[in-house]
Amino acid sequence: MAHTPFGYEIVDGKIEIHAIEAEQFKLLIQSYLSGKSLANAARDSGINRSHGVITRILTNERYLGNAIFPGLISKEQFEQLKEERFKRAKKLGRLNRTKAEETFTPNFTFTIGKVENKYDNPIKQAEYVYSLIKEEVT
Template identity: 45%
Template sequence: MGHTPYGYIIRNGKAVIDEMAAEQVKILYQSYLSGLSLANAAHRAGIKRCHATISNMLTNKRYLGDEYYPPIIEEPIFQQAETERLRRAQMLGRIREPEMKSMVIPKLRFIAPISKKLYDDPFTQAEYAYSLIESEVIADNE
């Protein structure tokens, strides 16, 4: 296990809820959903972490519970926070769809005539054979 998410502690090899920190996580979600910014929601919850960490806390699915972590946040609240996060990002113009650049891969035809010379050195023979290869771009209608 790498990093233990805020709100949990490890006891006897198992993740258990740290009641005080878990309450702060719940307050963070409630404050964010009430309209506060990430920084203000964290301040109200009493969580002193950087902006990116707070943002990651709002998107961490471990708070819903899994095979190792018990749940702290209920599914509807988590989904509401995710919807609100995306709404705010859209409103601020922070969601950018990646531009799909279409890669045009030309169709090629290779012609390799039969070698007329034989060399004792395999490298020289290979160099000669490669020099004979001709390629051309095939038009789409062919």
């Protein structure tokens, strides 16, 4: 495994809950759900990670538990986190923001001359046809 997620550790080849990080994780959830910002909740819980990493931690379904990872959070808490993140994003106007679609118009065109020669060798034929392609700056 390339990376062990926050809150877990590998012991004797098995993934187990890292006691200290699990407590920090639970404190992070409580702080965030109590209304603290992501950065303040992370700081108060003692997790020194970037904003993006904290977001990935809070949105990672792996923490619900599966065949490999023991659960660190209940389904109800996970849903509360999802609702809280949605509520905050909506309040900040971060929902349904779309970028203006970027368009690209090349300033050149390709043309091909008339194919007059035929070769039995397909490689030679391809080389010939490709040699007929001309680029014109528009």
